[in-house]
Amino acid sequence: MAKTRLSRRAFLRSTAAGAAVLGFPLPLRAQPKTFKIGAIHPVTGPLAEPGQACRLGAQMAADAINAAGGIKSKGGLKLELLLGDTQTKPENGRVEAERAVGQGAQMLLGSFDSGSTNSMVSVAQQKRVPLLVDIAAADPITANVAKSVKEGQQKVQYVYRNFPTGSSFGRNAVQYFTEIFKEASVSPKRVVLMHANDLFGTNQMRGFKAAWEAAKPSWEIVEIIPWPEPPSDLSTEVSRAKALKPDVLAPITRPASAQLLLPEIRKQRVELMGIVGPGSPGLYEAGQFAVLKEDLEYVMTSVPWPSFKNPRTLAVAEEYAKRTERETGRRRTFDTNSGYSYDAMFLIADILERAATLGDPDAIVEAMRKTRFAGGLMQYGGPILFNEIGDNPNAIATMIQILGQKPVAVWPKAAALQKFVFPRPKA
Amino acid sequence: MLLLQGALSGVLFGGVYSLMAVGLTLIFGVMRVVNFAHGDMMVWGMYLAFLLATGAGVDPYLAFVVCAAALFVLGFAVQRALVDRILAAPHEMQILLMLGVALVLENLALVAFGPEPTRVRSPLSEATIWLGPVFVDVARLVAFGVASALTLALYLFLFRTDLGRTMRAAADNTYGALVIGTDVRRVYAVAFGVGAACVGAAGALVAPILPFQPPTGLSLSVTSFNIVIIGGMGSLLGAFVGGLLVSVAESLGAVFLKPSLKELFSFSLLILILLVRPAGLFGRRAS
Numbered sequence: 001m002a003k004t005r006l007s008r009r010a011f012l013r014s015t016a017a018g019a020a021v022l023g024f025p026l027p028l029r030a031q032p033k034t035f036k037i038g039a040i041h042p043v044t045g046p047l048a049e050p051g052q053a054c055r056l057g058a059q060m061a062a063d064a065i066n067a068a069g070g071i072k073s074k075g076g077l078k079l080e081l082l083l084g085d086t087q088t089k090p091e092n093g094r095v096e097a098e099r100a101v102g103q104g105a106q107m108l109l110g111s112f113d114s115g116s117t118n119s120m121v122s123v124a125q126q127k128r129v130p131l132l133v134d135i136a137a138a139d140p141i142t143a144n145v146a147k148s149v150k151e152g153q154q155k156v157q158y159v160y161r162n163f164p165t166g167s168s169f170g171r172n173a174v175q176y177f178t179e180i181f182k183e184a185s186v187s188p189k190r191v192v193l194m195h196a197n198d199l200f201g202t203n204q205m206r207g208f209k210a211a212w213e214a215a216k217p218s219w220e221i222v223e224i225i226p227w228p229e230p231p232s233d234l235s236t237e238v239s240r241a242k243a244l245k246p247d248v249l250a251p252i253t254r255p256a257s258a259q260l261l262l263p264e265i266r267k268q269r270v271e272l273m274g275i276v277g278p279g280s281p282g283l284y285e286a287g288q289f290a291v292l293k294e295d296l297e298y299v300m301t302s303v304p305w306p307s308f309k310n311p312r313t314l315a316v317a318e319e320y321a322k323r324t325e326r327e328t329g330r331r332r333t334f335d336t337n338s339g340y341s342y343d344a345m346f347l348i349a350d351i352l353e354r355a356a357t358l359g360d361p362d363a364i365v366e367a368m369r370k371t372r373f374a375g376g377l378m379q380y381g382g383p384i385l386f387n388e389i390g391d392n393p394n395a396i397a398t399m400i401q402i403l404g405q406k407p408v409a410v411w412p413k414a415a416a417l418q419k420f421v422f423p424r425p426k427a
Numbered sequence: 428m429l430l431l432q433g434a435l436s437g438v439l440f441g442g443v444y445s446l447m448a449v450g451l452t453l454i455f456g457v458m459r460v461v462n463f464a465h466g467d468m469m470v471w472g473m474y475l476a477f478l479l480a481t482g483a484g485v486d487p488y489l490a491f492v493v494c495a496a497a498l499f500v501l502g503f504a505v506q507r508a509l510v511d512r513i514l515a516a517p518h519e520m521q522i523l524l525m526l527g528v529a530l531v532l533e534n535l536a537l538v539a540f541g542p543e544p545t546r547v548r549s550p551l552s553e554a555t556i557w558l559g560p561v562f563v564d565v566a567r568l569v570a571f572g573v574a575s576a577l578t579l580a581l582y583l584f585l586f587r588t589d590l591g592r593t594m595r596a597a598a599d600n601t602y603g604a605l606v607i608g609t610d611v612r613r614v615y616a617v618a619f620g621v622g623a624a625c626v627g628a629a630g631a632l633v634a635p636i637l638p639f640q641p642p643t644g645l646s647l648s649v650t651s652f653n654i655v656i657i658g659g660m661g662s663l664l665g666a667f668v669g670g671l672l673v674s675v676a677e678s679l680g681a682v683f684l685k686p687s688l689k690e691l692f693s694f695s696l697l698i699l700i701l702l703v704r705p706a707g708l709f710g711r712r713a714s
Contacts, residue, residue: 011482045535045642048542059598193555197687226687230646232637235436235564236681236689239429256544259638267555291638328541 004343007017033100034080035071035352037062038100038129040110040120041341045088046230047113049255050281054112055083055120056134056327057338058322061345066210071352073121079349090115090199097123097131105129106358112337114138114199121145124158128361133161134344135337137169137279139204142390147199155346156398158361160390162347162376163340164304164397165278166200169217170207172397173278173302176411177248178217180276180300188247188273190222195252196229201280204252208278222246228258236405238264247273251280258282262295266427273423277301279397284407286332296402298424305379305398305409306339313377333407343376347384350375379415429682432561434536435594437678438671439564442571443633445670447647447662448654449578450625455587456661457618460510461518463525466647468623472498472630472641473547474540480547480634487547488569490579491631495624502623506616514615529644536641544640552635571633577628585663592609594618598661626651653693659710668708672696675709 039058042051062079071077082105084096093116097108101123108124108131111117117136124131125145133141142161148154164172181188195201195207205224212221223244227237234257241249249272251261259282265275275298277283283301308315317334324332332338352358355367373384383396399411401420410420447469450653454462462468472494479485479493505528513520544702552566585591597614597690604611637643658665680692700707 044537044542046544048537048640049544052542226685226688227681228687230638230643232646232650233436233440233677235440236429236433236678236692237686239432239436240686242683243429245561256638256640256643259544259546267564269555285543287541287545291545293548293550404700 014323034078035074035107035358036080036082036100036103036105037345037348038084038097038103038105038108038110039081039204039341040084040086040093040096040100040116041106041112042088043083043085046254046256047088049285049287050135051086051112051264052090052330053335053337054341056320056323057334057341058109058134058345060316060338061342062321065345065349070405071349073353074358077352077358079345084110086111087115088113090119093117093119094118094123097129098127101127101129106361107132107348107364109134109341109348110136112136114203117261118139118199121159125154128156128158130361130364131159132344132348132368133159133163134341135163136200137164137207138163138199139165139167139207146389156362156365157390158365160386162344162384162392162393163394165202165391166207167210167393168207168393168395169204169212169279169302169397173208174211174215174217174249176302176397176399177219177250177276178215180411180420180422181219184420186423187275188219190244190246191219191248191250192225192241192244192246193221193225193250193252193278194225194227194241196254196257196280197226197259198229198243198254201229201252201254202226204279205418208250208252219248221250225333227257229254231260234264235268237261238268242268242270246270247282249275251275251277251283253277253280253282255282255285255288259291262292262299271426275299275424276422277303279303279387281336284333284335284400284402286330289405295407297405298402298421300399300401300410300420300422302335302397302399304336304340304395305400305407306334306377307379307415308409309415310377313339316377335407339378343384344379346375347373348370379409428560430679433678433682434675435563436567439571440636440678441674442567442574442670443629443670444572444650444674445510445627445656445667446577446632447626448651448658448666449581450622450629451651452655452658452661452663452666453581453625454619454622454664455655457594457684458506458510458514458615460514460521460651461525462619462622463646463648464505464529464532464653465520465622465626467529467536467562467644468498468501468651469626469630469633469647470536470639470641470644471501471532473634473637473643474536474626475627476631476634477540477545477547480549486549486551487631487634488549488551488657491573491628494631495628498627498630499620499624501620501627503616503620505623506619507612509616510619511612511615518635522615529648533644534643540641542640544638544643546636546638547634549635564636566636569662573632575667578663581625582663584621590614590617608701655699655705657697659707661706663705663708665707665709 086092476487479490554565654669658669680689
């Protein structure tokens with residue numbers, strides 16, 4: 001009996017081992033080899049709309065790259081996105097990045113909001129997985145890593161960003177404000193800055209304030225009014241702003257706060273030359289037009305914007321609009337979020353083409369640092385490259401204005417598709 | 428002037444806060460169950476108002492009746508199907524169940540309506556009345572009026588009708604109510620339904636004022652808990668006064684402090700009340 005039992009066990013053992021050896025590797029071998037990228041964005045939670053735009057932009061770009069033959073210098077290697085969702089919670093940036101790396105991600109992409117992007121940084125640095133920040137403006141995301149590498153605490157910087165930083169947003173905005181006021185031959189004196197008090201909003205406010213202090217323009221920031229994000233009521237904040245008799249209101253919003261702020265400005269009859277934002281979401285997205293309608297008319301904001309003078313941008317924007325209509329029932333604008341994530345994927349493809357090997361993360365980083373990429377669809381001040389901090393100094397903003405219920409590039413002149421309207425017509 | 432404007436805005440918005448807190452306190456008062464899905468139920472009230480406004484052109488200030496009725500059915504069903512089974516279970520089990528319901532409601536809204544924030548447009552919500560330099564937002568004024576009237580109606584229902592009296596009897600002494608032949612299960616389900624109806628109506632009334640999206644429910648739940656604790660758990664009057672207090676505190680907080688710190692005012696109020704009067708302003712001390 002014992003002999004029979006033993007031989008049956010031996011039989012089962014050898015069968016299982018045989019199945020493992022013969023059967024298991026076959027499907028693995030049958031799968032085409034891919035380069036996995038953890039694409040992490042807030043696709044649920046309060047920032048789901050821009051997060052979903054980022055994801056779709058990245059997915060469309062990956063599809064286009066794969067359809068065109070993949071990474072040619074690496075034998076037509078295809079890109080595979082491992083999708084992650086931060087649920088708009090900062091700590092989930094780290095959780096999702098770790099999950100993607102655990103599933104074999106060799107690069108990370110993300111993540112729209114500065115809080116969760118910041119939490120992805122530690123995973124990139126600890127696990128030596130290069131992270132390309134497609135969107136997130138807070139300066140410390142790259143600056144802290146660059147500092148610790150410079151001071152010798154870390155050997156290699158794995159975090160790079162192709163997006164304007166809060167401070168460069170500020171410089172762009174102060175410059176555009178001043179140039180537009182001059183071009184319009186008006187001299188507004190009093191600007192009230194209002195902002196969401198999350199990491200992004202506070203960073204944008206600091207960048208704008210610092211740039212204003214450095215530039216010493218003819219106009220003055222008379223007060224800075226922060227609000228808790230998301231707010232339930234902004235009537236008192238607007239009353240405070242109105243009491244200051246501003247010429248211009250400069251809001252740094254999120255989609256929900258923009259929906260509270262703009263109607264409140266109208267209801268309280270705040271007399272203004274214009275609403276000119278230093279750069280934030282909430283003032284140009286398709287969903288916002290459906291709700292805010294005429295309250296958005298003539299609003300200006302300084303945001304990274306697609307270069308619609310580029311025929312390729314127009315083609316991708318049309319494809320994006322069709323795809324969103326098919327998938328969500330509403331045509332959406334190819335804008336800051338979808339555009340920068342789209343560019344990020346092509347940037348990654350360019351980096352992988354040039355990397356000596358893909359097996360070594362340091363070789364990928366080496367290729368990142370030597371980037372000179374001119375194939376982006378967004379409005380840049382030159383080719384995409386990375387400075388000593390790991391930021392692209394040529395990632396700039398464009399002043400857009402809502403004219404006829406559409407966002408239109410109006411400044412600088414080189415990017416402008418239409419002349420701006422400032423001061424706005426009186427109601 | 429800014430102070431007067433802030434106080435006025437706070438009082439008017441407080442009416443809606445009161446109505447949503449009244450629903451929560453009713454459910455707790457009768458069943459001793461903390462409804463963690465309260466804010467998400469309110470968001471569904473908002474989305475129903477949105478559907479009625481965009482699909483059938485019904486103004487949210489009329490649609491609140493339909494929203495209240497729909498949420499009554501939802502509340503009744505949730506109580507019968509789920510809450511009723513765990514009434515005797517420890518509190519942490521009840522909390523887990525209600526958090527689960529909240530997650531389901533939030534994600535259903537995400538699937539049905541997408542992630543973008545939205546709000547309902549109504550001619551009333553665009554209007555303002557100017558009294559010299561002070562302005563009155565008509566939307567808030569109407570919401571305050573309707574919310575106050577509904578709270579009063581609920582009070583009359585509980586204290587002047589047989590069903591209301593039965594509800595209070597079941598809350599005070601479940602065993603006694605059973606002994607005299609009360610169908611306590613039905614009373615509980617009706618109480619949950621009425622609580623949900625209050626928050627459904629509050630959702631419709633606030634839909635033209637406050638932008639909403641599926642995750643909005645959590646912050647509304649937290650605000651409701653804050654109000655109910657300040658007013659006294661289970662106290663109708665406490666919830667009403669608490670709603671006004673919290674709203675005015677936040678509004679004046681934005682006048683006196685940096686506006687981003689205004690919630691500090693309302694939550695400091697909560698800590699103060701817990702220190703000085705742990706049962707809340709109008710709550711009864713646990714024996």
